[in-house]
Amino acid sequence: MTISTAASVTEPPPFARELLRWRTARRVSQLELASRAGTTQRYVSFIERGRSVPGREIVIRLAESLGLTLRERNSLLLAAGYAPAFAESPLDAVALKPVREALDSILEGHLPYPAVVAGPRGELVAANEAFDVLTEGADPALLAPPVNVLRLALHPRGMGARVVNLDAWGQHIVENLRARAVRSPDPRLGSLAEELADYVPASEPGADYLGFAVPLRLRCAEGELRLLTTLTSFATAVDVTLAELHLEAFLPADRETAEILRTRAARRG
Structure with a gap:
């Protein structure tokens, strides 16, 4: 009689x-990870195979x-059995x-142009008065x-x-949202x-490009606005909440847009 035995396989931690x-x-x-982290490829290999327990x-x-x-x-850190290093306030x-006061100051200082502060999935946190044009x-x-x-921005009953x-x-x-979903699942x-993609028609590069950016061409009561957008984040943040915020500021791409936004601001008083 032949007795077969299966070797036990230890699941990595x-x-x-x-x-x-x-x-x-x-x-x-x-090898690249080891070089960046200041350790050896052998040690990284041992960690991934569960043969070494890394320190915090x-x-x-x-x-x-x-x-x-x-x-x-x-x-x-939690997966390694350690307490989190960064607070989430x-x-x-x-x-x-x-931080809130600084953001309020930046938003107000960007007037008469619109600016918003949003969370990692587009949640509105704050906006200035010019947000009304959006x-x-x-x-x-x-x-x-x-x-x-x-x-x-894209919904047909919104700005779309x-x-x-x-x-x-x-x-x-x-595409930017999909790239983020791949980088940070x-x-x-x-x-x-995928929801937003359903609101967007097929795209073909055309004359809309300024050569370095795609402007937002937005109709409003006074005419058509041409806006460029900039994104700002807290690169040195050590709080999770703060690190996930970003400021999106809109800038006029032509004189007509700037004049329309200045006129709207004057009407608001």
């Missing part, structure tokens, strides 16, 4: 699996070397009061809290019906990207 998943997603070799400091260095967000770094927390004629349902500025170059401008938003990002 959670941190080892997570490190391998992130390294694969970022398309970084063990090396976990943080590996997470930084992979370009993970603060939220993702906290998750990696409510936006109304006392500690973030200087919400003009929008379905009240899209303006009921929580407002999603990405959905508002007034965007002259919805194909090119909308495709830019969708989040089912909610992927789902939102």
Whole structure:
């Protein structure tokens, strides 16, 4: 009688699996990751195979070397059995009061041009008075809290019906969202990207390009606006909430747009 035995296979610990998943997603070799983190390829290999238990400091260095967000770094620390390194404060927390005041100052200082502060999936956090040019004629349902500025921008009952170059401008938003969903896997990002893609017609590069950017061509009561957008984030943030915020500011791409927005501001008093 022949008795066969199967070799037991030990499942790598959670941190080892997570490190391998992130390294694969970022398309970084063990050697490259080791070089970035100031360690050896052999040690990275041992970690991924569950043969070495990394200390808290090396976990943080590996997470930084992979370009993970603060939220993702906290998750990696938890997978390794360590407490999160970065706080996640409510936006109304006392500690973030200087940040809120700074954002209010920036928003006001950008007038008469529109600017908004949004969360990682487009959640509206704050906006200046010129935001009304973006919400003009929008379905009240899209303006009921929580407002999603990405959905508002492309929805046919939001800005979508007034965007002259919805194909090119909308495709830019969708592709950016999809790229973020790939870089930092989040089912909610992927789902939102697919929803927004349904609002955007097929895009073909044309005369709308300024040579370096795709302007937003938006109809309003006074005529057509041509706006460029800039995104600003807190690159040195050590709080998860703050790190996930971004400021989107709109700038006039021609004199006519600037004059329309100045006139609207004067009417608001």
